[in-house]
Amino acid sequence: MAFIPGQPVTAVVQRIEIQKLRQGDNLILGFSIGGGIDQDPGQNPFSEDKTDKGIYVTRITPGGPADAAGLMMGDKIMQVNGWDMTMVTHDQARRTLTKKKEDVVRLLVTRKSLEEAVKQSMSYPRQ
Amino acid sequence: MNNSNNQRDSDIQKKIDHEIRMRDGACKLLAACSQRDQALEAAKSLQTCSTRIMAYMSELQRMKEAQVMQKVTRRSSDAGPMDDRLPCKGKVAISDLRIPLMWKDTEYFKNKGELHRCAVFCLLQLGGEIFDTDMVIVDRTLTDICFDNTIVFTDASPGFELRVELYSCCSEDDYSAGSTPRKLASKLSSSLGRSAGKKLRAAMEPGPCSPVSNGGASPLLLPVPSVPGPKYHLLAHTTLSLSHVQDSFRTHDLTISGNEECSYWLPLYGSMCCRLAAQPHCMTQQMMSGCLKVKQCGGDPQSWTKVFAVLKGTSLFCYHRQEDVEANIEPAFTIAVNKETRIRASEKDPHSKVQNICISNQYGGEEVTHTLTTDSREDTHRWMEAFWQHFYDMSQWKQCCDDLMKIELPSPRKPAPVTPKQGSLYHEMVIESSDDLSSTVSDILARRLQELELRSQLGTSPTWMSVFDENNPKSAGRPRPCTSRLSGHSPCTPHRLPRSPVSPHRCPQTGLLSSDASLTSDSDSHCSTSPCSHHHGWPEPPSNFSLLSSSPSRLRPRTLSLDAKLSTLRGRGYGGGGTFQCPCQPPPSSLLAPIPISSRSPRSQRSTQTTLSCSSSTSSNSSSNSEGSHSPESSEGAPFSRPSPARRSLRNLRARLDPRNWLQSQV
Numbered sequence: 001m002a003f004i005p006g007q008p009v010t011a012v013v014q015r016i017e018i019q020k021l022r023q024g025d026n027l028i029l030g031f032s033i034g035g036g037i038d039q040d041p042g043q044n045p046f047s048e049d050k051t052d053k054g055i056y057v058t059r060i061t062p063g064g065p066a067d068a069a070g071l072m073m074g075d076k077i078m079q080v081n082g083w084d085m086t087m088v089t090h091d092q093a094r095r096t097l098t099k100k101k102e103d104v105v106r107l108l109v110t111r112k113s114l115e116e117a118v119k120q121s122m123s124y125p126r127q
Numbered sequence: 128m129n130n131s132n133n134q135r136d137s138d139i140q141k142k143i144d145h146e147i148r149m150r151d152g153a154c155k156l157l158a159a160c161s162q163r164d165q166a167l168e169a170a171k172s173l174q175t176c177s178t179r180i181m182a183y184m185s186e187l188q189r190m191k192e193a194q195v196m197q198k199v200t201r202r203s204s205d206a207g208p209m210d211d212r213l214p215c216k217g218k219v220a221i222s223d224l225r226i227p228l229m230w231k232d233t234e235y236f237k238n239k240g241e242l243h244r245c246a247v248f249c250l251l252q253l254g255g256e257i258f259d260t261d262m263v264i265v266d267r268t269l270t271d272i273c274f275d276n277t278i279v280f281t282d283a284s285p286g287f288e289l290r291v292e293l294y295s296c297c298s299e300d301d302y303s304a305g306s307t308p309r310k311l312a313s314k315l316s317s318s319l320g321r322s323a324g325k326k327l328r329a330a331m332e333p334g335p336c337s338p339v340s341n342g343g344a345s346p347l348l349l350p351v352p353s354v355p356g357p358k359y360h361l362l363a364h365t366t367l368s369l370s371h372v373q374d375s376f377r378t379h380d381l382t383i384s385g386n387e388e389c390s391y392w393l394p395l396y397g398s399m400c401c402r403l404a405a406q407p408h409c410m411t412q413q414m415m416s417g418c419l420k421v422k423q424c425g426g427d428p429q430s431w432t433k434v435f436a437v438l439k440g441t442s443l444f445c446y447h448r449q450e451d452v453e454a455n456i457e458p459a460f461t462i463a464v465n466k467e468t469r470i471r472a473s474e475k476d477p478h479s480k481v482q483n484i485c486i487s488n489q490y491g492g493e494e495v496t497h498t499l500t501t502d503s504r505e506d507t508h509r510w511m512e513a514f515w516q517h518f519y520d521m522s523q524w525k526q527c528c529d530d531l532m533k534i535e536l537p538s539p540r541k542p543a544p545v546t547p548k549q550g551s552l553y554h555e556m557v558i559e560s561s562d563d564l565s566s567t568v569s570d571i572l573a574r575r576l577q578e579l580e581l582r583s584q585l586g587t588s589p590t591w592m593s594v595f596d597e598n599n600p601k602s603a604g605r606p607r608p609c610t611s612r613l614s615g616h617s618p619c620t621p622h623r624l625p626r627s628p629v630s631p632h633r634c635p636q637t638g639l640l641s642s643d644a645s646l647t648s649d650s651d652s653h654c655s656t657s658p659c660s661h662h663h664g665w666p667e668p669p670s671n672f673s674l675l676s677s678s679p680s681r682l683r684p685r686t687l688s689l690d691a692k693l694s695t696l697r698g699r700g701y702g703g704g705g706t707f708q709c710p711c712q713p714p715p716s717s718l719l720a721p722i723p724i725s726s727r728s729p730r731s732q733r734s735t736q737t738t739l740s741c742s743s744s745t746s747s748n749s750s751s752n753s754e755g756s757h758s759p760e761s762s763e764g765a766p767f768s769r770p771s772p773a774r775r776s777l778r779n780l781r782a783r784l785d786p787r788n789w790l791q792s793q794v
Contacts, residue, residue: 031793043788
């Protein structure tokens, strides 16, 4: 998942669609994020590459909308509803996720297990 | 046949009449309205109506031509029933349209000069349906043009062409196009500066772009009413089709018309991002249903199961009874009918003279075949026909039939909750007291005064007290430090909760005590809990007030209003978007004056914690969260705000996720 500046990022991603839950006046998703280009990437316990300033999922509320949709702790969020999340500030990420007008967020997330699954499936000889 | 044609004709005619009426209304509105916004909206409706009229008229023409052709062919040859299969229709939805802009850095960072603004909207056309999005005003502070609307077209065929057109109109007050007489216009343009004059001239005349253009549709059949007022011009367009349909966001190229000289020009990056989804009817509706007998191959030859089968989407659902379908009970079993399935009619059953239908699927390397039989030959024929149609539909709609794509219908939006105007913290604080504000204030002052009295017993009273001492002849002259602070701090006063006066007024000059007294104790109390955000860079206890900072907790009750509010908010759980519903909204810009949070243990008191997180949530709100590692508090909810040392030692991960090291937000 390391990136080379100037080169396009490639990753194996999974699409996750989360329906926001309405609690009174708020729409909640049920997870917490960390990271951002304005944050210290060395503190990120989930990233492989300690210079990765992407947005990571740090906590999932059990039973919440994100949990139901299949989001997992440690996932890196690449896109939210078409908006890029690999080069944004922490606050921009939070704001993109919590737009009041949107009831659904469609995320593209990546995690190490996805890449490994792809590698394994490619290594098995086709019958 | 003729009747249905006539019916369609009259339908379209009705639509045309309706649109003409709407257009007339829009013209009248445009002529009558004075405000720029209204004029832009009216011009947008005008544009939409005109486009719709043109589309309907061309459809009418096409239909008439088709009718004529049909009559001709019928006379000339024996036209049998058309054997071509038609694919099913479907719904196509486009949403989250986003068009990035590419401002020149000189434009982007300009702080002076007028903001060049354009009003833009999108027209989307598929078949005979034309919809427009809401209008958005774009200026150089925007990086993308975003349209929030979701547009759903209900009757699309797989070969659809969705045409997206971006119209824009210059929205500056100086250039009211068309109203300035030509002579004056040329005089002006020659006397103004070169670029301004160019813009003006471009706004006067239509220029290379026609006012109402649909880029390639049939020529105008009706004269377009020329109405004074803003006119929209086509800025960019693109056409989307089935190959662009996907269940996620994609980027498409735009064809841009117009150039920099036009008044309505915007520097588009050249692409458009959107989500285009399609739901063919074969995926959402029941294509065929009826009673069948099913047998699984390899099983007992006599074990026919009677089911009520429904063909929908990529499966054949087999229910025990017909009523189960309505009741939403799970089907007895499901047979997949997708691109990999093979269906064929088998040999005639020797017992009943009816052909069987065999459905074969590959389930993980193994072939599983189900055999269906019906009661009569006609039924078998109908089922085979349905299967063929279904396969044809799937081959036409291609990727849309792999999985059902979700289309969210725009829900009728509830009226947005009345959000208080962006004011300061103080607008949202409630003084839970009697209505008489003056008595509130005097209560507060009385309280402060009492404290001051106590303090003054310790030693000399603060020097500024003399100012307010009526009896003191030396009252002249020290307003300076007080007034400046006064201006800065007077807002603090309202949110003091009045307590029942602790003791009767001792000083006769209660009323004269400036709010400065309360301010000092404010600062005093806040110094003890936190360097509160609403003090403009209040310097750490200045020498004047050294006295007052002595053990305030003994005398000064907590700022009930602020703390009480915060603890109720924390009790509410999620703060919603990482932002507490905390009234600590726009902070003064000088918030970034080093908040000495790091110097104190943030976990000494829970409410301290809360206050601190409140202030840091404001700092993140002001998006100047540059010191990520500095801001030790996260705008997080309750679970993370009490890591105790014991727990830290238990969970390593939790420790590394300690918000004091790494900012996290709850969404």
